[in-house]
Amino acid sequence: MAFNKELPEWKAAGIEPPLTKRNEGWKPGEKPPADWLNWTQNRTYEALKELQEKAAEITSIQSLSVKSDVRVGTTENITLSGTQTINGVAVIAEDRILVKNQSTGSQNGIYVVKAGAWARAADTDTSAKLANGIEVFVREGTVGRQTLWRMTNTGTVILGSTALTFQQTEASLVSPAFMGVPTAPTATVASNNTQIATTAYVDSVVSTSPTATPLNLGYGHQIVTVPRNTPYNLLNITGRTLINLLGRNGGCEDTSGFTTFQATMAKVAPLTNGVGAIEVTSTTASFASVSSTATYAFKQGKYYVSIAAIKGTSGIMGGIDFPGVATYEVPMNGQIQLIGRRINHTISDTNVTFAVFARATAVGLKIAGDDVRLYEITQAEYNALPPATFSLDSSNKWIADKYAYVDDMKTIRNPYLIKSGENLLPPIAEVNQTSLGALVPIAVNAPYSVSLTTTATNQFLANGRVNLLPNTQYTLSLESPLGAGFKGFINQTKVDGTASAGGQLILELSTSKTATFVTSSDISYALVFYGNSTGTGTFTVTNPMLNLGTTALPFKPNADDYLFFPNVQLASNMDNTIYDTLYKRDGKYWKLSRFKTMDLDGSLPWSNPNNATGYKRVAANIGTSVIASSQKVTKYDGKVLGAIGAIDGAVLNADGNLYLDVAMTDSGWGDSYNPTNVEVQAYFYGWKMSSTNTSSPAPYMGSGNKYWYSIGSVPLDSQWYTSANVTPITQILKPYKLQYQLANPTVEEIAVEGDITLHEGLNQVDVGNGMIVRERLNPQSDGASPPNYTFANMQVTGNVPAALLKYRNNGILAIYKNGLLDKEWHIDTAVPQGKNRAWIEATNYDQSAAYTVTYIAEQYSLTSNVQSIQGEYPSNLKTVVDTLATNQADVVTRVGVLENTQAQKAQSQWIEPTLLNGWVNFDRTQWEAVSYRLTDTNVLEFKGGLGSGSNTAIFVLPPKYRPTKERTIIVSSHNGISDMMGRIDIYSNGEVKYIAGGYTFASLESIRIPL
Known part of the structure; x- marks a missing residue:
């Protein structure tokens, strides 16, 4: 209650006296009617009751949490008396002040400034007025201007005894515009949420250059996440030499060099790489094997790892045996398996064969072996491997990557990075649709829009092949649903081209324009297509987008980045403690060579x-x-x-x-x-x-x-x-091959192609090796009618290979015509030299053009695997801009140097070969010595005169100077009596041979052969 005394009730309404009586009042001796008296008493009661209620409301208001504004809030301990300057404000008498920083916390509260001692404000001068907590708005001050503060005490508050605490609850507000120095909590570095960007945060982004963020990449496909679009700076790649102690026998390409025990053997299709595998068929219900005739050395105290690809009849045991040294085997399941074992050779030096074996339980059971490898490793590598026989799958993929099969001795050759664009799908209009069987004509609306009118069920539209990671979420989205009966299909495929355990994924895109799926654990790539499992009609695929993650991203065309290092070889010693290094400096890439590898021919x-x-x-x-x-x-x-x-x-x-x-x-x-x-x-x-x-x-x-x-x-x-x-x-x-360490390491600049920019969010990156960049092509007619032109084709008309590449390919990536990408070519898997062949219609083939191809070579015959790439990316916006500015300056410098070098470039040096078979240089006083050179336009030139020979080889050109096809040259010659025409043939093996003409003298002057 607001009053101390209880209000007496008087509820009898009575009758209101007339106005005259109310003006004159009662006179002596008059007796007022009782109803008039009741009216007076009732009105008095009602008025007092209202007054009491209003007083209660005032008391309630005074106890509310929101108090009247204060002029300023303190920031430090002050003296609670007199006028003074607080937080940049000169306060005067009667100003309300929020005191919140006293050393004695019980002195905190809201005060009114006085000339002498300050008094607590009337709305906060009792414990009861603080019981519900208080909030107060601060109008002025250098710090905390236009902020709202709340008392945060809990429990019973006793004014003068309880330490009062205050906390800012809202950001500074000035309407219609911020004034003064507003503040807010500083967001963490690289935040991309809706939090306010303070000056401190902005400075961290645009005014400072923090250390770059490391981003190291391993071999194969992987996902990396970055907070913004940013260039990737490759720091270095270190070399590695891998020596398969089994030589090329471990490839099991044919049956020569092997013997059988209680079995027959045959060459069959490869399990993994190459052109074949060896299959063992048991002739008894017992141990059956095929063994190498060659033996291989195990040295005492050394550590080894052996891995092999095997495939056998389900239910039997099979594996690899090094007799008396080590055996590893697993149950066969009818599928290709990669198995292996580490070996600690503690006994004396031993030379043994290796065998692919099966513990047959009947006659006619089979096991095939392929890609058997034996590597000497360090103790640390040995300790990192499983202690018993192991099978390789996605859970221990690092073992297969680190100890991949190679023929004999291989270094890292031609490493590369490919960063897939946000949209993993190529333009659907450019995808070859001919392999889909029941195909009806399609209508191309745009690069990413194609319509198909189906006339029967199971007619499809392909959207290409994409590399996908195992156990990973992807989202496929379209601009609009396909319509009733039409779906999306993801054919999951293993690395060997067979269906993965996850099989085909069917995506419901008839009424929805997005679908998310998770890949299987054994996937390598997928074929994406659309079609009708039921019904017929026309459907249109527009702006298909396949991206990482569970959220459909806005459509973007496919835009992959790549970084290729052609013609680079990176070696190491056997324990990988000394190695070649590829690194970047001043915008250029360099190679520090500590080893040299060469053919011994x-x-x-x-x-x-x-x-x-x-x-x-x-x-x-x-x-x-x-x-x-x-x-x-x-x-x-x-x-x-x-x-x-x-x-x-x-x-x-x-x-x-x-x-x-x-x-x-x-x-x-x-x-x-x-x-x-x-x-x-x-x-x-x-x-x-x-x-x-x-x-x-x-x-x-x-x-x-x-x-x-x-x-x-x-x-x-x-x-x-x-x-x-x-x-x-x-x-x-x-040939024999030699690797040795240089006494004096050398540094050379190397050529590269491309660069990498990571996009904001999830990035799919592929690290590999064996990239062959822009190899010169000589496509051949396939003899068909009408003809096509083809290369990397193992069987054209007449059952002969055509236009083979330098290496068997593991995938053709791009074909160029006069240096520009040519999309008229078809790439498929029919009788290929490796994984792909390519062909083009004669109407689209230009016989006068120069064609080149970029492809990935089969790894085992060329290269070992990159183990890691050390790199980094800028940590904030400023370092991104700084990096781009530096790169721009480096590019301008390189272009300038290239232009000047090209303008001033001298012709290549003449090389004098060793003459063979009695041929000599003719009369050096009159003629130049026989010489050759390769110009900067790739033209092979000869000069000089020779004599005293016969119809034999004159000399041999090194590989770099050899034509791809045999060339015949007509020369001037003399037989000692008269001049005559002579003939010299130059073969693709480098042999320069005199075929006909005079032997006393022959001139090589003015011979020019474009290579």
């Missing part, structure tokens, strides 16, 4: 300094800047050479002399015969010597006729032999 200056029983020691000087004994040498069959002093040994001395011990069984040189230097060169060109030219070759012992046949062949009659000097003949097998 017949062009080297070979000699025969020593003989031993069963083998010959041959030597060649490879130059200076070598570290002694740093050599790693593989033979023509991929076998790794061991220590010198035995068959298949090697050593590199500090003077650059390389010594190899070559077995008589490989060379055909008998123990009693010392081959000439030219004959040693012939061996390294791929030729084996024999004393006979029959189906039974025999070593040449020093007398009789000399014959040669190609290494690896089995001669049947004399037509397999040649008796001419064979040094320049085409090598049949792959």
